[in-house]
Amino acid sequence: MSKRILLLTLSCAVLANAQVPAGASGRGGGGGGLGGGRFKTYEPAAISRGLPAYTTNCASCHGATARGGKTGPDLIRSSVTMHDLDGVQIGNTLQSAVHQNAVKLSLPANQVYDIAAYVHSRVIESSGRGQVHTADVLVGDTKAGEAYFNGAGKCNTCHSVSGDLKGIGGRFDAPSLQERIVMPPRNAVKGVPANSIKATVTPATGPPVTGVLMRQTDFDVILRLADGSLQSWTISKGVPKVVTTDPLQIHYDIMKSLKDSDMHNVTAYLAGVK
Numbered sequence: 317m318s319k320r321i322l323l324l325t326l327s328c329a330v331l332a333n334a335q336v337p338a339g340a341s342g343r344g345g346g347g348g349g350l351g352g353g354r355f356k357t358y359e360p361a362a363i364s365r366g367l368p369a370y371t372t373n374c375a376s377c378h379g380a381t382a383r384g385g386k387t388g389p390d391l392i393r394s395s396v397t398m399h400d401l402d403g404v405q406i407g408n409t410l411q412s413a414v415h416q417n418a419v420k421l422s423l424p425a426n427q428v429y430d431i432a433a434y435v436h437s438r439v440i441e442s443s444g445r446g447q448v449h450t451a452d453v454l455v456g457d458t459k460a461g462e463a464y465f466n467g468a469g470k471c472n473t474c475h476s477v478s479g480d481l482k483g484i485g486g487r488f489d490a491p492s493l494q495e496r497i498v499m500p501p502r503n504a505v506k507g508v509p510a511n512s513i514k515a516t517v518t519p520a521t522g523p524p525v526t527g528v529l530m531r532q533t534d535f536d537v538i539l540r541l542a543d544g545s546l547q548s549w550t551i552s553k554g555v556p557k558v559v560t561t562d563p564l565q566i567h568y569d570i571m572k573s574l575k576d577s578d579m580h581n582v583t584a585y586l587a588g589v590k
């Protein structure tokens with residue numbers, strides 16, 4: 317319960333600071349206002365289930381962050397998303413002849429709901445991004461942020477301000493930096509799909525197989541192996557067993573438990589890392 321409240325606080329803080337005038341945020345595709353499902357805040361559990369489901373089923377066309385890809389339109393500025401509530405309109409689009417022509421997907425309604433929850437969470441983030449004033453984000457205490465980074469936050473177990481995060485404060489403005497702490501992009505390295513979700517499939521007979529998770533539903537799983545080939549399995553009654561590892565999982569976990577003060581402090585600290 318407390319986790320849920322924290323996330324709501326985070327999202328609301330972004331929205332409140334953003335002062336988005338109703339319908340005036342420059343999104344394409346029809347009708348502004350706060351109506352529809354546009355600003356409904358979904359439960360964190362649905363969003364974190366929706367992210368990997370989105371990544372495996374939609375990201376290849378609609379882009380890693382739903383802002384559009386080579387073969388699919390932006391879902392953040394989409395009027396379908398804007399009018400979607402609980403995945404109903406998005407689900408209808410998936411079933412439409414045009415979309416079935418692009419890709420034959422038949423996902424269970426609960427998974428479409430989770431994916432919609434994730435896409436809506438991205439809309440809320442994007443509405444804050446670029447409109448949050450730097451001063452509103454940099455209200456933290458640099459020293460406390462440094463202590464958190466090297467202490468309770470355990471950020472230094474994976475990062476170093478003289479290594480991978482060197483110069484981070486010069487590379488991003490404060491709102492973008494804060495967004496990256498909460499949700500680092502899945503394709504961090506240009507052209508090379510970094511941070512992909514890996515999975516190990518253990519068939520009933522034979523050795524376990526590990527690869528990049530391309531698709532996972534209740535009924536099947538597809539991996540891309542090291543040599544680039546795809547291998548798929550039908551899943552029945554939980555067999556074969558699939559174990560996934562997401563290099564960004566830690567960041568989604570952080571997002572669920574991060575206090576606003578820690579967020580502000582660590583953002584202020586990293587903004588000063590030039």
Ligand code: HEC
Pocket residue numbers: 370373374375376377378387388389390391393394395396397406409410414415418419421423431
């Ligand atoms: C093989 C590529 C591909 C995949 C995979 C894919 N889409 Fe699409 N999608 C498209 C194309 C192309 C369009 C534009 C044609 C259309 O309107 O249906 C589209 C359109 C849409 C639209 C309507 C956008 C608008 O503003 O009109 C939504 C919503 C959507 N897709 C959601 C999804 C979701 C959610 C997933 C994953 C469950 C997904 N798509 C997977 C290619 C894809």
Ligand code: HEC
Pocket residue numbers: 465469470471472473474475480484493496497500501504511563564566567570582586
């Ligand atoms: C278990 C490892 C792990 C921990 C702990 C961790 N991160 Fe990350 N972090 C990652 C990975 C993996 C990425 C994505 C790869 C990348 O972009 O460097 C990432 C990305 C980032 C980025 C984006 C970097 C960029 O160049 O876009 C920032 C900022 C960041 N983390 C800050 C933090 C902070 C602050 C903490 C502590 C509250 C933290 N991380 C804890 C693994 C971790």
